[in-house]
Amino acid sequence: MTLKFDLQPSPAPRGDAEREAILADPGFGQVFTDHMAVATWTAADGWGDSAVVPYGPFALDPASAVLHYAQEIFEGMKAYRRADGSIWLFRPEKNAERFAVSAHRLALPELPVEAFLESIEALVEADEAWVPSGGETSLYLRPFMFANEVFLGVRSSRRVQYCVIASPAGSYFSGGVAPVSIWISRDYTRAAPGGTGAAKCGGNYAASLLAQAEAAEQGCSQVLFTDAIERKWIDELGGMNVYLVTSNGELVTPELGTILEGVTRDAILQLCPELGLTPVERRVSLQEVLNGLKTGAITEIFACGTAAVITPIGELKDVDGQYRVGSGEAGEVTLGLRQALLDIQYGRREDTHGWTRRIR
Ligand SMILES: Cc1ncc(COP(=O)(O)O)c(C=O)c1O
Numbered sequence: 001m002t003l004k005f006d007l008q009p010s011p012a013p014r015g016d017a018e019r020e021a022i023l024a025d026p027g028f029g030q031v032f033t034d035h036m037a038v039a040t041w042t043a044a045d046g047w048g049d050s051a052v053v054p055y056g057p058f059a060l061d062p063a064s065a066v067l068h069y070a071q072e073i074f075e076g077m078k079a080y081r082r083a084d085g086s087i088w089l090f091r092p093e094k095n096a097e098r099f100a101v102s103a104h105r106l107a108l109p110e111l112p113v114e115a116f117l118e119s120i121e122a123l124v125e126a127d128e129a130w131v132p133s134g135g136e137t138s139l140y141l142r143p144f145m146f147a148n149e150v151f152l153g154v155r156s157s158r159r160v161q162y163c164v165i166a167s168p169a170g171s172y173f174s175g176g177v178a179p180v181s182i183w184i185s186r187d188y189t190r191a192a193p194g195g196t197g198a199a200k201c202g203g204n205y206a207a208s209l210l211a212q213a214e215a216a217e218q219g220c221s222q223v224l225f226t227d228a229i230e231r232k233w234i235d236e237l238g239g240m241n242v243y244l245v246t247s248n249g250e251l252v253t254p255e256l257g258t259i260l261e262g263v264t265r266d267a268i269l270q271l272c273p274e275l276g277l278t279p280v281e282r283r284v285s286l287q288e289v290l291n292g293l294k295t296g297a298i299t300e301i302f303a304c305g306t307a308a309v310i311t312p313i314g315e316l317k318d319v320d321g322q323y324r325v326g327s328g329e330a331g332e333v334t335l336g337l338r339q340a341l342l343d344i345q346y347g348r349r350e351d352t353h354g355w356t357r358r359i360r
Helices: 016-024 065-069 092-105 113-125 202-206 209-217 263-275 287-295 332-345
Strands: 036-042 046-056 073-074 077-081 087-090 140-149 157-169 178-183 222-226 236-238 241-246 250-254 278-282 297-304 309-318 319-323 356-358
Touching: 036 113, 046 077, 073 092, 073 202, 077 236, 087 332, 092 113, 092 140, 092 250, 092 263, 113 157, 113 309, 157 332, 178 356, 222 332, 236 241, 236 250, 241 263, 250 263, 250 309, 263 278, 263 297, 263 309, 263 332, 287 297, 287 309, 287 319, 297 332, 309 332
Parallel strands: 178 222, 178 309, 250 278
Antiparallel strands: 036 046, 036 157, 073 140, 077 087, 077 140, 087 356, 140 157, 222 236, 241 250, 241 297, 297 309, 309 319
16 A cells, blocks of 8 residues: 655745755754655544645644653654765665554554655655755654544554654764764663564653763763663663674674664674674673673774764773773774765665665
């Protein structure tokens, strides 16, 4: 099944000069384009009311289910403008599939993959002029879905709103590609077996904010969470997956289960043999990481995700101390992988995996 997202043009789009000024220094997630894609679902009629409409607020009844029970999911992806002006997506069907997985876990209706892709393409076409060019800029796309039945009862909502908004993006971390410090949370966990860690739902992020605030107090930009049962195995960061580079050429990342299956994580697993590295997915204990940093068995650590691509980690910190990663500078393997991935996304390296999709 697919849905059509016909354009209802904004009567008051931003002018060229205003848009160009924003695109010159977009920041991240602060400014939104002139339109948004929407669709609604009801238990009685299924999906409908799909269109690209002027960007604007929703009218929400105070009894809307999402405000009380957090039945909500979202995605994050980007549209990239290449040097020749064309606009491309990177593995959008992976986001569509993960959106369906998240929907299932949160007892929301699944939006068919084709309808998801159609909504993304229609919005990017409508707001094409908002896709920045140059450097690592992109148009960040945020599909989301929430329960908006007006009813105070704990059951899945019979009315749901789907929406995609778009925001021109520069670099995710204000420090650019400089190595970041990461706080190892001892007090809080992110996801338990059987919980919602593998889904991209707002509640996971709400639950991470206190730990994130603690990290910020310690001068760190993100939190590294350990598993919820033994507090022994590393899981992922608050908003990114994590990789270790070993001295014997392995690229090790925590196995799936309670963590989010990152599109970037998966691309790196597939890409790294081309760069002479062996991908390994397995459980990794925090002790192994700290020992490895001491002995030199772990040479680099990096975080990965759509927003920040690949970000070197220069230092881990916890209540007991600080642990420098290698020299504390961005490592060769991290930078090499980062470049390879960006080159595929921006069309400077051959896409042998069929990951990129031209939309304009
Ligand atoms: C908790 C978490 N882990 C990992 C990721 C990385 O996923 P992706 O590479 O699909 O952006 C994200 C970002 O979406 C995230 O929020």
